[in-house]
Amino acid sequence: MGPLAWVRKNLFSTWYNVGLTLLAIWLLYALLKPAIEWGTTEARWGVIEANLTLFMVGQYPRSQLGRVWLTIFVLAGLIGLSWGVWKNAARGFALIALSAGAAFTLIALFFQWDIWTQWLIAEAILLIFYFIGLYLPRGALIAGLAWFLYFPFIFLVIAGSKYIAALPPVPSNLWGGLLLTLLLTVVGNFGALPLGILLALGRRSRLPVIRYFSIGYIELVRGVPLITILYMSAILLPYFLPIDMRPEQVFRAMIGLLMFEAAYQAENVRGGLQAVDRGQYEAAHALGLNGAQTTTLIILPQALRMVIPALFNSFISLFKDTSLAALIGLFEIVRIARSILAQSEWLGTHREVFLFAFMIYWLFNLAFTYGNRRVEEALGVGKR
Numbered sequence: 001m002g003p004l005a006w007v008r009k010n011l012f013s014t015w016y017n018v019g020l021t022l023l024a025i026w027l028l029y030a031l032l033k034p035a036i037e038w039g040t041t042e043a044r045w046g047v048i049e050a051n052l053t054l055f056m057v058g059q060y061p062r063s064q065l066g067r068v069w070l071t072i073f074v075l076a077g078l079i080g081l082s083w084g085v086w087k088n089a090a091r092g093f094a095l096i097a098l099s100a101g102a103a104f105t106l107i108a109l110f111f112q113w114d115i116w117t118q119w120l121i122a123e124a125i126l127l128i129f130y131f132i133g134l135y136l137p138r139g140a141l142i143a144g145l146a147w148f149l150y151f152p153f154i155f156l157v158i159a160g161s162k163y164i165a166a167l168p169p170v171p172s173n174l175w176g177g178l179l180l181t182l183l184l185t186v187v188g189n190f191g192a193l194p195l196g197i198l199l200a201l202g203r204r205s206r207l208p209v210i211r212y213f214s215i216g217y218i219e220l221v222r223g224v225p226l227i228t229i230l231y232m233s234a235i236l237l238p239y240f241l242p243i244d245m246r247p248e249q250v251f252r253a254m255i256g257l258l259m260f261e262a263a264y265q266a267e268n269v270r271g272g273l274q275a276v277d278r279g280q281y282e283a284a285h286a287l288g289l290n291g292a293q294t295t296t297l298i299i300l301p302q303a304l305r306m307v308i309p310a311l312f313n314s315f316i317s318l319f320k321d322t323s324l325a326a327l328i329g330l331f332e333i334v335r336i337a338r339s340i341l342a343q344s345e346w347l348g349t350h351r352e353v354f355l356f357a358f359m360i361y362w363l364f365n366l367a368f369t370y371g372n373r374r375v376e377e378a379l380g381v382g383k384r
Contacts, residue, residue, distance in 0.1 A: 058176015
């Protein structure tokens, strides 16, 4: 069905649908007109252009921004490779990446920024690796291994190492903005999933020690707000570590987010485990599989497939919850926005700054939601 046919069927099919559509258009116009007039005549959007790099990477050394671009180029290659290998399952995220790259390129050209070439390179890398993935033997194994290695690679490149001359160390207190928000989200989600799986399996264990420990951890963490976990990790965590081990504030926040998210991921996975039919266990045992083989090869893959919507929902939720890290002194997006408002030349630009922060969160969550829907469609989640 084309767009015009969809509009006619859903918005102008009957006389009362026509009336409701026109009424809705009038209400939107009445509500949005003042905002549009403010945005085009009164708003001081120069505050965004002047502080865009601060929004993106915080105080990360400007001479080292090439390292951030390197992680983006590698990510583009991985998305393209996944698209070529897994086809429709990764197509949604690939289309999002291509659209975002095209939009960023056009925006950079419009404002005459010199970063438009980097976005073109990223798009070219994505398309090149897409065609590589189409013909790569054992592509699924290679792509899976590449994604597994990508996350340690990010930290190596962003944090640097005193043993690598080309990557001098960058203190974590200089990480900020969208870069820090995404790092906290990735660690909190992908680090928590294995722990959540273990907790979900432990909660169903027949060994009382393991079962009650898992239940106690899950219920304790789920019973308190995230901010208390963050304060605990920021203030109390050093007391549980050797005296010569004092992790920086960023890593304390990552540990807190991981501990918090693991409890919710455990309940998501437990729901999937309970949804697997009992006949699957009996069939696995009839084939001679032991308990561990049954769980890892038969039950767990089905359970994780069933809870893909819940896992993506947790990802989106944690992406927004990283804004609480501002309360323990980290310069993520919200704290960066507040620091910009403290600059004397940008006093009174609260609406512009926080509207831009709102758009960052909304667009990323919109992209995650679209990608999640395409993954569900490709895997047939919710269908027999």
